[in-house]
Amino acid sequence: MILVLDAGNTNIVLGLYKDKELIADWRLSTDPIRTADEYGIQVMQLFVQNNINLSEIEGVIISSVVPNIMYSIEHMILKYFEVKPIVVGPGVRTGINIKYDNPKEVGADRIVNAVAAHELYNKPLIIIDFGTATTFCAVTKEGNYLGGAICPGVKISSEALFQKAAKLPRIELVKPPSVICKNTVASMQAGMVYGYGGLVEFIINKMKAEMIDLGEEEPMVVATGGLAKLINEEAKSIDVVDPDLTLKGLRIIYEKNKE
Template structure:
C-alpha cells in the first residue's frame, strides 16, 4: 500500500510518500491559507510524475483549518480515500490538560509517535514555525508543554520591526561574539535558541524531579547538529512517521 502523509503546518506542508513501511520520498511545499485544491493538485502532479509515485490513500494532520477542505477536494480528485486526524479524533492518548480540544494535532501526533519508539517520560521539542515542547508522562499520558515563537519568526520579527537590521538565513556563526551585523543576529538566533531550549529542559526536569528522554524534530531540528547536546534523539520525520503509523492502526483507534 502506498500512502501519502501530509503534515499541514503554518509555513510549510511536509509530504511523506510511503511504500509499505518505508518513507521513499519527502517533499516540502509552501502552506498558504488561500491556496486552492487545484493549485495543490498541480504541484502534486509534478511531484508524483517526477518520482513515479501514485498514492492509494492519504492521511493528513493540519493546524491550518482553512486548508482541510482543500485537501479533501485533492483526495476526491485523485480518487483516493482520505483520513483526517483532528483534535480528540482519533483518541490516541490521554490528554491531561485543562482544554484537551485546544492541543494541536501536530503535538498529539508527535507525542504518539515518540511513544511508539521510546519509553516515557518523554519531552518532544518541535522546531517549526512555533517552537513547542510536549511532555508525555510515565503512564503515556500527554501532560502539557510550552509554546514560543520559532527561529524563523524571530528572524522575521527583527527584520520587519526594525529599520536597519537585515533578514538572515539561520545557521551557526563563526563565534558567539559577532563582528558584523549578520553574525550578531545569527549568534542571537542560534546560540540564543540553543541556550533557551537547554534552560527550559532543565526547568522541566526540576519541576518533574526526574530525567526525561528528549526527542527533537521539526524543520529546524537538524540545524543545531552536535551543539544540541540536550537531545537524546533527533528525528526530523517524527510527525510524518506518526501520521503513517496512525494510518496503519486506524481501525484499532476508530473501530
C-alpha cells in the same frame, strides 16, 4: 501505500509510506488561497516525477494546524485519490491520554509527535518541534500528554528583527564561530543560534525537574523540525534529532484507525 500529510503554518509536508518504510517525502508552501485543484496538480507532478501512480494510494491521513486550508486539502484528496482521508482530531484513536485543560486546544502536530516518540522510545519524553513556533511537549512513559510550552520559532524571531529594526538586515540562519561578533549579520546569527540554544536548554532542564517531581524517570529529549539540527549543536540536552518524527506519527495513527 499510504500518503501522510502534515499541514503547518509555513509548509505542508507529505510522506509516502510503503508498509513501514518512508519511500518519498516532499514540502509544499502553505497557501490558504490555493484551490484543491492547484494543490492536486502540484501533488500529481510530484508523483509523476517519482514514477508513482495515484491509484497505488490506499489511504491518506492528514494533520493540520491551519484550519482555513482544510477544505482545499480534503477536497483535493477526495477528488484526486478517491479516498476519504483520516483527519487527526477528536474521535481519532492515538493511544495518547491528553491531560490538557481543554484537549481540543492541543495542536494536531504535537499529538502526532507525541504518538511517534511514545511508540518509538517507550520512555518519559520531552519532544521539541522547531517549526513556525517552537513547541515543547512532556509525555509520561505511560503515554500521558502532560502539556508543555510554546515560544516563537527561530525564523519568526529573526524575521521580526528585520521587520521592526530599521537598520537590521534579513539574515541566513547559520552558526557563527563565536558569540562576540564583529559585524551586524554575525551578531544577529549569534543571538539567534546561541540564544535559542540557551532557551532550549533552560526549558528542558525546568521540564525535566517538574517531570521528575511527578515521579517520572529522567525524560529522553527528542527534537524534530527544520532547524532541529542547527539548534542541537548548542542544546546539548537533546538526545535524538528525528526529522521524520511527524510523518512517523501519522503512519502509526493511520494504522490504529484504518479499519
